[in-house]
Amino acid sequence: MDRPDDPLALEAQVCFALSAASRAMVALYRPVLEPLGLTHPQYLVLLGLWEDDGAGRTTTATGLADRLYLDPGTLSPLLKRLETQGLLTRRRSAADGRVVEVHLTARGQALRSEAVEVPGRVVAASGLSLDELERVRAASDAVIAAAHGERADTVGP
Numbered sequence: 001m002d003r004p005d006d007p008l009a010l011e012a013q014v015c016f017a018l019s020a021a022s023r024a025m026v027a028l029y030r031p032v033l034e035p036l037g038l039t040h041p042q043y044l045v046l047l048g049l050w051e052d053d054g055a056g057r058t059t060t061a062t063g064l065a066d067r068l069y070l071d072p073g074t075l076s077p078l079l080k081r082l083e084t085q086g087l088l089t090r091r092r093s094a095a096d097g098r099v100v101e102v103h104l105t106a107r108g109q110a111l112r113s114e115a116v117e118v119p120g121r122v123v124a125a126s127g128l129s130l131d132e133l134e135r136v137r138a139a140s141d142a143v144i145a146a147a148h149g150e151r152a153d154t155v156g157p
Contacts, residue, residue, distance in 0.1 A: 018143065021136075025126075032121045036114055037085065043118070044068055045078050049088065049104050050112045061090065061100040069144070087111060 004012045026040045033043050048067055052059040065075040079102060082088045087108035093099035123130055 028122050028125045032118050032125065036111060041078055042082055045075070045082060046087065046108065046111065046115070049102060049108065053104050053109065059102045061102055064102060
């Protein structure tokens, strides 16, 4: 890959490449998620909830915000919207009233069976192979880990 001589050239910026790639990927998800009535950020929230639900874990709003690398103030409106759609409920923990627990409703749990086709449809829409997308995900994981001061080889799969 040729590197521009100017270190401030747009094409030389990792931040630009990641930002443009992120927007492009979210755009691929949009038509796939639309029939489910979800936005991409809402889909990410549900992915975390489906994962926790399947493992029998209680999800807290703070824990979910941490996993999604979101500020709690950004997550709160997403949760409110999903609650309005009847996909989840929020309630204070009986053990600690400061903790907000997030629970899927039956409708939220059932939506998982429809969403199971989302990854395959996005792979097909991308025009990239699954191996190529896995390499992109692994490189992205390394960037995330580095940005958080972690070693990339200590981050999960």
